[in-house]
Amino acid sequence: MPLSTPQLRSFVFGLALLAGPLASPAEEMAMEEMQMDAMMDSMQMDAMHGMDETSIELFDAAKAVLNSYCYECHGATKQKGDYRLDQKSTIYSPGESEELPVVPGKPDESALFKRITLDIEHDDVMPPPKKARLKEAEIKAIKDWIAAGAIWTDEDVRSGLPTTYVEIGDEATNALIDKINETRAKAEYNAWGDNSVRVDLSVTDKDKLKEAIIGLKDFGTRLAWIDCSYLELSESFYKNISQYQNLERLHLDNSNVSNEDLKALSDLPKLNYLNLYSTKINDDGIAALAACKSLNKVFLGSTKVTKAGVEKLQAANPELTIIYK
Amino acid sequence: MFKELNHLDELSRRKFIQYSAKAMLGVGLASTSNNLWGSQIIGKPTAKSVIYIYLSGGMSHIDTFDPKPGWEQQGPVQTINTNVAGIRVSEYLPSLAKRMDKMAIIRSMTSTQGAHEQGTYFMHTSYEQRGTIKHPGLGAWLNTMSGKTNSTLPGNIRIGGSNNAPGGAGFFDSKYEPLHLGDPNNGLPYIKRHQSISEIEMQERLAIAQMMDLSFHQKYPSKKVQAYSDVYDEATRLMRSEDLQAFDLNKEPQSVRARYGDTKFGKGCLLARRLVEHGVRFVEVTHGGWDTHNDNHELVSNLSNPLDQSVSALLDDLHLRGLLEETLVVIGTEFGRSPKINVNSGRDHHPKVFSCVLAGGGIKGGQVYGASDESGHSVAESPVTVPDFNATIAYSLGLPTDKVVYSPSGRPFQVAHKGQALTGLF
Numbered sequence A: 001m002p003l004s005t006p007q008l009r010s011f012v013f014g015l016a017l018l019a020g021p022l023a024s025p026a027e028e029m030a031m032e033e034m035q036m037d038a039m040m041d042s043m044q045m046d047a048m049h050g051m052d053e054t055s056i057e058l059f060d061a062a063k064a065v066l067n068s069y070c071y072e073c074h075g076a077t078k079q080k081g082d083y084r085l086d087q088k089s090t091i092y093s094p095g096e097s098e099e100l101p102v103v104p105g106k107p108d109e110s111a112l113f114k115r116i117t118l119d120i121e122h123d124d125v126m127p128p129p130k131k132a133r134l135k136e137a138e139i140k141a142i143k144d145w146i147a148a149g150a151i152w153t154d155e156d157v158r159s160g161l162p163t164t165y166v167e168i169g170d171e172a173t174n175a176l177i178d179k180i181n182e183t184r185a186k187a188e189y190n191a192w193g194d195n196s197v198r199v200d201l202s203v204t205d206k207d208k209l210k211e212a213i214i215g216l217k218d219f220g221t222r223l224a225w226i227d228c229s230y231l232e233l234s235e236s237f238y239k240n241i242s243q244y245q246n247l248e249r250l251h252l253d254n255s256n257v258s259n260e261d262l263k264a265l266s267d268l269p270k271l272n273y274l275n276l277y278s279t280k281i282n283d284d285g286i287a288a289l290a291a292c293k294s295l296n297k298v299f300l301g302s303t304k305v306t307k308a309g310v311e312k313l314q315a316a317n318p319e320l321t322i323i324y325k
Numbered sequence B: 001m002f003k004e005l006n007h008l009d010e011l012s013r014r015k016f017i018q019y020s021a022k023a024m025l026g027v028g029l030a031s032t033s034n035n036l037w038g039s040q041i042i043g044k045p046t047a048k049s050v051i052y053i054y055l056s057g058g059m060s061h062i063d064t065f066d067p068k069p070g071w072e073q074q075g076p077v078q079t080i081n082t083n084v085a086g087i088r089v090s091e092y093l094p095s096l097a098k099r100m101d102k103m104a105i106i107r108s109m110t111s112t113q114g115a116h117e118q119g120t121y122f123m124h125t126s127y128e129q130r131g132t133i134k135h136p137g138l139g140a141w142l143n144t145m146s147g148k149t150n151s152t153l154p155g156n157i158r159i160g161g162s163n164n165a166p167g168g169a170g171f172f173d174s175k176y177e178p179l180h181l182g183d184p185n186n187g188l189p190y191i192k193r194h195q196s197i198s199e200i201e202m203q204e205r206l207a208i209a210q211m212m213d214l215s216f217h218q219k220y221p222s223k224k225v226q227a228y229s230d231v232y233d234e235a236t237r238l239m240r241s242e243d244l245q246a247f248d249l250n251k252e253p254q255s256v257r258a259r260y261g262d263t264k265f266g267k268g269c270l271l272a273r274r275l276v277e278h279g280v281r282f283v284e285v286t287h288g289g290w291d292t293h294n295d296n297h298e299l300v301s302n303l304s305n306p307l308d309q310s311v312s313a314l315l316d317d318l319h320l321r322g323l324l325e326e327t328l329v330v331i332g333t334e335f336g337r338s339p340k341i342n343v344n345s346g347r348d349h350h351p352k353v354f355s356c357v358l359a360g361g362g363i364k365g366g367q368v369y370g371a372s373d374e375s376g377h378s379v380a381e382s383p384v385t386v387p388d389f390n391a392t393i394a395y396s397l398g399l400p401t402d403k404v405v406y407s408p409s410g411r412p413f414q415v416a417h418k419g420q421a422l423t424g425l426f
Helices: A010-019 A025-045 A053-069 A111-117 A136-147 A155-159 A171-181 A206-217 A235-243 A260-267 A283-291 A307-316 B002-007 B013-018 B021-031 B116-125 B138-146 B199-219 B223-239 B242-247 B254-260 B264-277 B296-320 B386-396
Strands: A186-189 A197-200 A223-227 A249-251 A273-275 A297-299 A321-323 B049-055 B079-081 B088-090 B103-110 B156-159 B179-181 B282-287 B327-333 B354-360 B367-369 B379-381 B404-406 B412-418
Touching (some): A111 A136, A235 A260, A283 A307, A307 A321, B049 B138, B049 B264, B049 B296, B103 B386, B138 B156, B138 B386, B156 B264, B242 B264, B254 B296, B264 B282, B354 B386, B386 B412
Parallel strands (some): A197 A223, A249 A273, A273 A297, A297 A321, B156 B179
Antiparallel strands (some): A186 A197, B327 B354
């Protein structure tokens, strides 16, 4: 069974190579072999492609043409020129001529296409001269199919097609996401499909945090979730947090957030999750949370908050779930 | 043949991400005909990471999460109450019973695979193992589709178990292969320079490696080869990174370590929590030995101790830190065990019905989904296939389960095959 194929423990392998004692020649050979394997795999990888309604239509049109003009000589019964084009496993492989019949994306390099466009006098013309010629539109169908990647969508493939595709996001937001992700911050659309965005700032490259925070501003009301755990942020960052009016979740766990900084949070009308785990917040700080009416969960473990402080907050906001200890 | 394949489009990650949960929400809602959930507001899946507790060997469902007190061959195990009225589990799980309000038990899991290797493969990939194709596991799907989070740590880590268990990178780029840590105590192997190598020598080696790479790349400008040098880059980043301390359990206070227990599995769970806190998106912790063909009850009781203690500690910790909502904790296994006790006081493989557990990640706790019949032999209500289960995990992570991806041979694959997410659990 295929499981025995040695999987690439590439990560540890990389470390071993860099930091381990000198590799023996045998190990070096093994490495070369792995690289070659990797290359072969990669070629297969590159063959993965998306599938959509268009490729099905293109395929259907091209297949209809091949069916009426070519199957009689290159199908199940006869394989003239040792070439068969009615099935996926053979249509891409050359017959006697040894010329690639179908080069995905490149009609002009595909022998199959070249032959149907040749002059009737030419030796290689297909179908052979005594047979009916393809019409303009039929030639175009073949050309379009090859140009779009010559994707063979058989039944097997179609039954796997999803029924609904809904795209989320928009160009402008995509661009913002790509931009902020260059700082290694992690921005992505939320899973619930309303085009809102979450940004994890805590994984940003340390020297690019400033840049990430500037990029964050552009998200404005698209932001539903910010993760600032483990960060040292400036006072002004906290002060200006209310610019993200649609913010629902805020992680400040293990950050440098102070009592004073919490005051700005009451200006966030949708904030419902606030994580203050392991911060220097105390009772004075959380008193300000009573004004956050939308809040329904707050995490106060490992802070200086006391039981009395928690009770006071609870009394002010009975609906609030306080996770304390 | 490869030459032509090379010309085909490659999959675009951007496109991947753009397929939305909206579609899935729609599909999922329609399919929950069982209107138990009808009146409830559908919650928002909020997971960004997964801690997958894999019980290899096949956990006996009727001795753990789906006890059958009325069944003559239940054997010497009692049933106890949980902190959720009406839900009862086996006495082997006293601590988890107190945390039932955080968990959803699926008691109607059903698999088509009755052998370990095939069953494990199926659970990890949603595909039956056949032919030469290697399917990717959920960790690889997650990291390919939505990218890894932490800038230096690998996005997919496996603790314990065998280092070539199925469900790795599959047909994806090798950089999505899980990093395997055999023993949580040892942290990351090779992470320090060997004493015989000085910093300068290491720099030299790097330079040589880069030169070799360069000529190799020019000769074979292939993506997979690029992935290799990415591995070096990441490895060097990691060796110099402060994130390395994520791997160091000594950073945890003794009291915390004690709660997880002094077992390999307990340490694995603690390490998993640390890694997830540091932004690792998929961590699998293997707890082996559940293949109880002999002395089933004694073994299940022994195996349940660390499971009960460590997973309880994990749930508590994640909860207290506010991480449970975005960390999906999964307890999975390849199949259940036969309701009949065999001549060796054991139970045999039983894929027909078994139990799995989900907690956190937006899952509403305190529920049981589906049911087995009175002896735990067959599904009695709401069958959940392995692909359905994986689709549910994918859904909680916001992965587009409706997106088709092509393997090298041109066959279509989906993140959870054609599984339907149990959206009612959220």
